[in-house]
Amino acid sequence: MEIVGFALRRLLVAIPVLLVSTFLIFLAVAKSGDPLTELRERQPPVPPHTIAAEEARLGLDQPVLQRYWNWLTGVIQGDLGPSVDRNADIGMELGSRLGITMRFVLIAMLIAAVLAILVGVVSAVRQYSWLDYLFTSTGFLFLAMPSFWLAVLLKQGGIELNALAGQTLIYTVGDSSVIPPPTLGGRIADLAGHMILPTITLVLINFAAWSRFQRSSMLDVLGSDYVKLATAKGLRRRTVLRKYALRTALTPLVTVIALDFTAVFAGAVVTETVFQWRGMGDYLLESINGRDVNAVMAWLLVAAVAVVLFNLFADILYAALDPRIRRVR
Amino acid sequence: MSADPPPVPATAATPGQWRAVLARFRRHRLAAAALVVLVLVALFAFVGPLLWRYGHDEITPDNSQPPSAIHPLGTDSLGHDLLAQVMRGTQQSLLIALTVALGAAVVGTVIGIVAGYYRGTVDALLMRLVDLFLTVPTIAVAAVLGHNFAGSGGGWVLIAVVLAALMWTSVARVVRGVVLGLREREFISAARALGSSDLRIMARHILPNVAGPIIVSVTILVATAILAETALSFIGFGVQPPDTSLGLLVANAQSAVATRPWLFYFPGLVILLIALSINFIGDGLRDALDPTQTKGPRRRRYLAQPAARADAVPDDVLLSVRDLRVVFAADGGDVPAVRHLDLDLRRGEVVGLVGESGSGKSVSAAAMMGLLPPTATVSGSIRFAGQELVGLAEPRFRRLRGSRIAMVFQDPMSSLSPVHTIGDQVAEAVRVHRGCSRAEARERAVELLDTVGIPDARNRLGDYPHQFSGGMRQRVVIAMAIANDPDLIIADEPTTALDVTVQAQVLAALRAVRERTGAAILMITHDLGIVAEVADRIAVMYAGRLVEVGTAAEVFDHPAMPYTRGLLDSVPRIDRPADEELWAIPGSPPTMTALPAGCAFAPRCTVRVPDCSTVVPELVPLTVGHRAACLRLTPGGEPLPEPATTTPIPERP
Numbered sequence: 001m002e003i004v005g006f007a008l009r010r011l012l013v014a015i016p017v018l019l020v021s022t023f024l025i026f027l028a029v030a031k032s033g034d035p036l037t038e039l040r041e042r043q044p045p046v047p048p049h050t051i052a053a054e055e056a057r058l059g060l061d062q063p064v065l066q067r068y069w070n071w072l073t074g075v076i077q078g079d080l081g082p083s084v085d086r087n088a089d090i091g092m093e094l095g096s097r098l099g100i101t102m103r104f105v106l107i108a109m110l111i112a113a114v115l116a117i118l119v120g121v122v123s124a125v126r127q128y129s130w131l132d133y134l135f136t137s138t139g140f141l142f143l144a145m146p147s148f149w150l151a152v153l154l155k156q157g158g159i160e161l162n163a164l165a166g167q168t169l170i171y172t173v174g175d176s177s178v179i180p181p182p183t184l185g186g187r188i189a190d191l192a193g194h195m196i197l198p199t200i201t202l203v204l205i206n207f208a209a210w211s212r213f214q215r216s217s218m219l220d221v222l223g224s225d226y227v228k229l230a231t232a233k234g235l236r237r238r239t240v241l242r243k244y245a246l247r248t249a250l251t252p253l254v255t256v257i258a259l260d261f262t263a264v265f266a267g268a269v270v271t272e273t274v275f276q277w278r279g280m281g282d283y284l285l286e287s288i289n290g291r292d293v294n295a296v297m298a299w300l301l302v303a304a305v306a307v308v309l310f311n312l313f314a315d316i317l318y319a320a321l322d323p324r325i326r327r328v329r
Numbered sequence: 330m331s332a333d334p335p336p337v338p339a340t341a342a343t344p345g346q347w348r349a350v351l352a353r354f355r356r357h358r359l360a361a362a363a364l365v366v367l368v369l370v371a372l373f374a375f376v377g378p379l380l381w382r383y384g385h386d387e388i389t390p391d392n393s394q395p396p397s398a399i400h401p402l403g404t405d406s407l408g409h410d411l412l413a414q415v416m417r418g419t420q421q422s423l424l425i426a427l428t429v430a431l432g433a434a435v436v437g438t439v440i441g442i443v444a445g446y447y448r449g450t451v452d453a454l455l456m457r458l459v460d461l462f463l464t465v466p467t468i469a470v471a472a473v474l475g476h477n478f479a480g481s482g483g484g485w486v487l488i489a490v491v492l493a494a495l496m497w498t499s500v501a502r503v504v505r506g507v508v509l510g511l512r513e514r515e516f517i518s519a520a521r522a523l524g525s526s527d528l529r530i531m532a533r534h535i536l537p538n539v540a541g542p543i544i545v546s547v548t549i550l551v552a553t554a555i556l557a558e559t560a561l562s563f564i565g566f567g568v569q570p571p572d573t574s575l576g577l578l579v580a581n582a583q584s585a586v587a588t589r590p591w592l593f594y595f596p597g598l599v600i601l602l603i604a605l606s607i608n609f610i611g612d613g614l615r616d617a618l619d620p621t622q623t624k625g626p627r628r629r630r631y632l633a634q635p636a637a638r639a640d641a642v643p644d645d646v647l648l649s650v651r652d653l654r655v656v657f658a659a660d661g662g663d664v665p666a667v668r669h670l671d672l673d674l675r676r677g678e679v680v681g682l683v684g685e686s687g688s689g690k691s692v693s694a695a696a697m698m699g700l701l702p703p704t705a706t707v708s709g710s711i712r713f714a715g716q717e718l719v720g721l722a723e724p725r726f727r728r729l730r731g732s733r734i735a736m737v738f739q740d741p742m743s744s745l746s747p748v749h750t751i752g753d754q755v756a757e758a759v760r761v762h763r764g765c766s767r768a769e770a771r772e773r774a775v776e777l778l779d780t781v782g783i784p785d786a787r788n789r790l791g792d793y794p795h796q797f798s799g800g801m802r803q804r805v806v807i808a809m810a811i812a813n814d815p816d817l818i819i820a821d822e823p824t825t826a827l828d829v830t831v832q833a834q835v836l837a838a839l840r841a842v843r844e845r846t847g848a849a850i851l852m853i854t855h856d857l858g859i860v861a862e863v864a865d866r867i868a869v870m871y872a873g874r875l876v877e878v879g880t881a882a883e884v885f886d887h888p889a890m891p892y893t894r895g896l897l898d899s900v901p902r903i904d905r906p907a908d909e910e911l912w913a914i915p916g917s918p919p920t921m922t923a924l925p926a927g928c929a930f931a932p933r934c935t936v937r938v939p940d941c942s943t944v945v946p947e948l949v950p951l952t953v954g955h956r957a958a959c960l961r962l963t964p965g966g967e968p969l970p971e972p973a974t975t976t977p978i979p980e981r982p
Contacts, residue, residue, distance in 0.1 A: 017460050025465070028473055144604035146556055148563040149579055149597035156586040225744040232698055232738075233758045233809065234731030237723075244746050251748075259463065266468035270560050274583070284469055285564060288476045296473060304464045323793040324747055 007312055014308045018301075019072075025300050026068045026293070035084045035291035036060070057082055058294075071297060080301075081294035090298045093283065098302060100175050101279035104195050105268050108202035113257055115207045120214025120253075121246060124222060135211065142208035147267045151201045151274035158197050170196055175277040198271045206264055213256050218249040251321045258314030261307055350541075353617035360613020363606035370603055374419035383410035385417035386571055396591055403591040405581070415596055418575040421568055422555055423603070425489045429554035432493030434547040437500025442531050442539065444501070445508025452505070459498045467495045468560060475566035488567055492557055496550060503546045507539045541618035545611055552607040559600050575600050633720035634708035642712050647816055647849050648674040648697070653709035653719075655692050655701065664921050666692040668873040670709070671948070676816070679843065679850045681860030681881070683896070684870035685918050690853045693870075694819045697851075698736055699726040714816060732762040735810035735848075737839075739822040741802035745794040751778075751805055752790025758812040777808040780845065781838045800831035804838050814846050821853045836863060857900050861885065866954075869893050872919055872929035875948065879955030889957035892930045928960065936961060 036054055039046055055061045059070060059081075074081050080090040119139075123132040142150075158172040171177075171194040181190050221227060222245055230244045231237070269281030276282075280299065287295035355361055383389060383400075392408040394400050402411035444455040474491045511517060512535075520530050559576030561567035568574035575596045582592035642649045655667040667689040674680050682690045695701050697711055697718060711718040713734065718726070730736075738744040745754060755777060756770035765773070771790065778786035781804040794802055803823060810818050820839065824832040840863060843850055854860060860867055860881065867884040869877040869892065877890040888894045895914035916933035925931055931941035940960055948956040949964050 014460075014464075017457060017464055021461050021464055025470065025473065028470075032473065032476055140605060140608055141601075144552065144556075144601050144608055146559050146563075146576070146579070146597065146600045146604075148560055148576070149600065152579065152583055152586060152593065153597075159587070225738050225740060226746040228700060229736070229738055229744045229806065229809075230746070231700060232730055232736040234727050234729070234761045235757070236727065243749075248746065248748055262463065262466045266466045266560070269466070269468055270564060273564055284472065285566075288472055288566070300465055300469060303466055303469060307464050307466075322748055324795045 007316060011308070011312065014312075018304055018308070021304060022072070022297065022301060023068060026071065026297055027064065029288075029291075029293045029296045030064050030067065032288075033291050034060075035293070037291075058084065067293075071294065075301065080298040083295050084290050084292040088295075090295050093295075094280075094298055094302055097278065097280050097283045100277060101268055101272065101281065102306075103191075104199050104202065105264060107195070108199045108206070108268075109257065109261075109264055111199070112203045112207035112210060113253070115203065116210030116214050117250070117253065119207070119211040121218050121241075121249070123211070123215040124218035124249075125241060127219065135215075139208040139212050142204050143212070145205060147201065147205045148270045148274060150205060151198070151271050154197050154201055155274060172197060173276050175275075175279060194275075198268075198275050198277065201271045201274075202264065202267055205267055206260065209260070210253060210257060214249065214253050217252045218245060221245045221249040224248075247321075251318060254314050254318050254321065258311050261310045262303075265303060265306070350617045354613050357613035357616055359609050360616075363609035363613070366602065367606040367610065370419065370599070370606070371423060374416055374423055377416040378413065378420065381410075381413055381416065383413040385409070385413045385573060387413065393589055395589075402595050403589070405589070405592055406585075411578075411592060411595060414573050414578060415575070415599060418573045418578050418596060419599055419603070421485050421572065421574045422558055422576070422600070425485045425492065425558045425568075425574075426551050426554040428486070428489035429493045429496060429558075430547050430551045432489065433497040433500050433550055433554075434543060436493070437497040437546075438504050438536070438539070438543055440497070441501040441504025442508050442535055445505040446512060446527065446531055446535065448509070448512075455501075456505075459501055462495060462498045467492075467557065468564075470495060471557070471561050472564065472566040475561060484572065485568065488558060488561070492554055492561075496554060496557070499550060499553075500543065500546050503542050504539050507542050508535055511535060511538055545615045545618065548607060548611040548614055552604040552611070555600065555604055555607070632706040634706070635717055635720040636708060636710045638710045638712065638717075642715070645675050646673050647676045647678075647714060648672075648851075649710075649712040650693070650697075651710045651712075653693065653696060653711060654707070655689070655696055656706045657702075658704045658706070659922075662922060665873055665924070666705075666921065667696070670870075670873075670875055672868055672875065672878070674817070674849050674851060677843075677847050677849055679852060679863050679865050681864035681867045682851060682853045682870065683855065683857060683860055683867060685855060687918055687921065688870040689873035690870050691821055694736070694821050694851065694853055697817075697819060698730060698734060699723070700736075728762070731758060731809075731815075732813040733815050734817045734819065735813070735815040737803070737806050737810050737818065737820040737823045740826040741799050741806055742826065744806055745802055747794055750791050750793055751797070755790075755805065755809050755812065758809040762813045773812070774808075777812055778805065780811070781805070781808045781842065782834070783808070798831075799827050800834055803827060803831075803835045807835070807838055807842060811842050811846055811848070815848050817849045817851065818842070819851045819853070822855070823852070824859060825854070825856070832859070839863065857896060869896070872924060873921065874929065874958065876930070876959075877957040878948070879951075879957075883952060883955040887951075887955070889951055889955070889962055890930075890959050891934050891936055893957070895933075928958075 034040075035058065036051060039051060039054060052061075059067050062070070071081055080094075083090050083093075119135045123135045126132050155172045158170045161170060162168050162172070175191070175194050176187075177190050177194075180187050227240060227244050230240045235243075265280075268279070269284060271277075272279045272281035273285065280303070284296070284299050286292075287299060378385070387410065389400075389404060389408045389410055391400060391404050393406050394404040396403045400410050400412065402415060404410055405414075440455055440458075444452040471491050475488060517530060517534055520534050525533075558567055559574065559579070562574040562576030563580045565580070568577055570577070578596035579593060579600075582589065582596070586593045636652060638651060640651075650670055650672040653667055653670040653672075654665070657664045657666055670689070670693055672680075672682075672693075682693070684690045692701070692705075696705075696707050697713070699718065699721065701707060707719055709719060713729070716729075718729075721729075745751075752771060752774055755774040756767065759765065759770040759773045759777075760767070763770075774790060775786045778789070783789060783801060783804055789797075794805075797805065807823075818839075823839065824835050827835060836859065839850065839852075842848070850863075852860065852864060864881050866878065866880050868875055869884070869890065871892050877884060877888070877893045884893065885897065888897055892914070899913050914933055915935075919925060919929055919932070925942060927940070927942045927944050928934070928937075928946050931937045934941065938961065944960060946958040946960045948958045949962045950956050951962065951964070
């Protein structure tokens, strides 16, 4: 299968990139300070052998290159290493948090992409109409909007809406209710209800740039010779737009969305802190503050693998959409 | 957080051009206004604190005050004056963002130019480096590093360095893209041939030419940096208290949106205002640096004013154009593209429509196909097989297109859809106008591709255009044009984009098509050699007007209009001594917005008389069917004297 070979090659290319990036970040986090400061300074003092044992558990007594090597070999065997927090298992913790974050990131990206295509195509086809002006000015507004400010604004809106209604219409805090509803349907509705505001935030700050991009690539295609030739064949404008213009104008957006995945993820980190989700963002900030090297590394590894997989998916999609790419590589 | 701006084509950089860029930027009202706003914000941030009575870290006795005369933006719960804090926060944010942009610009430009210039291994390695930075969410790494530096008291400089180190990739990607395209251009090759060192070429020849794209992407980067810094400070890994930043101010106000809304809204709105102005400035710069992207006037439908016609069109005349005028609305006023064109085409006849680029020949063709852009106003009459085309309703026009009038475009590389198969595109041309099945359409497609000389047509139906050579693609386009046995084929420079040897093959295909289908062909070209080979009659256009028309033999043997003579003399010819200098018409075609009052060719004409610059010459009949527009010609009279060289039909090599 040619697409499988393509995918494998792409993954192989990503491996050296991952190695270098994990090494650099490992150095940065390891140098960021002593995770045991709090333990050392505790009053009354903790016995030195306890501290020494903790140092040995976390590998702090070894040189940093050795620590990276240990970490790397551990990761390959599926061991993400010990956490500063004795009771936490990094893998378990990340697994549940990844699920929480990805469920709104993916849905937000999907909605934002569909919205961007619609808005971009309509703006291009109806260039200089009032609709185009409306979309363009909203686009510029959200392009300039700080994500955290928008998140707080929406949260406040939700709170005021609830106050007006006298009951919780829309959840503004957390990723699910503390006491989950008993039924499965109720639980799904609960999760969905908590997702509304964070998802809207993420959609709004991302669709703007994408719709601007879609508009300009659609305009390029509309001015292209093959669209002119399709019209000269006697095709209906509707057919020309759908079959020739939209189809080719979509491919560049795929790349842009893939490249923007890290930005969406960053936006999700900020959005989560506002809505107090116990997701990836929360875990990152917690781990950095606790100088928990292994936790930060695991976080970055998961994020990097997600980026690589996402880019791979985009490459495959691109190859499926554009026959010129398929045979070249 | 934003997509890359579409790359701006490189503009050659001279001081005069930069002045023009500045002028265009000033005309971009929104961008100019945004620049004013940004300057005001900068004054507010850098000069304001010197004038304002409270310091940003000063604790006043008035805590949690709403906006008042004493505290125009109110105070926070500790009694800090919010105006002073917002000024300080804006200052910090702007300092960081500008430093980031500057740092990213330097690093990104150097890496982008080196990667694009050396290509190969260097490029591959540097692009892997870019990948590295794209693999990890910037904010996470910035948070890690920001946490590292938080205790060190480095303040805004360290944050700026961290963000710049993470954000140079966008500049590098844009620059590399432009340099890759630039490297093959003549002036770079010339510099290399002259022995300039690589460093000198990059600094002196490449850098000025990527300045435009760099300026645009760095401007946008300032906005991205502001948003990144405020987000970083918001989550607690950026600017640290007791200093403040706009992001930190919003973070502190999070829980007080309802009780002390001023604390939340003012800093947030300042961020929004800054980012918005920068984006508008970036937009204005992009338009100013790339004049080809200037937005046209905003009209949505082209206007058609058909002229009433009393004359009867003879039966054997397929296409009869009378007094055709096409005017484009543009920012600088109306631009006439076609002025009073009269032209007849008989059934099965091949007419060569000749002229320099900008003479109006392609626009005339677009008018005949109903493919004029929305900015056009067309008037006059185009009678095609008894039907008036000027002002014809779109659904009826659509039924003519591709069935009775077909078109072949100039560049076969771009006129086929890259994502649809050849078979699909040809069969579609058949199916649009015939209610036949897919299988029948495919059979017909094979037949058509055979006709135009595509070898092994049946097995190539599933191939995509990129698997075909240029000449083969043009044959495919011709196959599509003849799919429904049209009465008229308009070929707009069908061979210009092709190699000379391929040109001959494509012309042969067109000739074969004409013999088989009996279609009339309007061959638009600036290449007289092609016309000589295929045309029955020749029509010459200059500055939107028909200046000479006649049989091919008449026009080549006795060119009457001085412009036609100039054209013929400027063709390289096999029957002339090799060392004879090629004649070139002096001067250049007039600007269509500033046409001379009389004959448009007068300023370049070697035989002009004073009247030429005041009187517009009409077409004068010379012999049967041969007419030319020149004041010095008299009906049926003597040909012009001087620079008379008899001009036999040129042979193509």
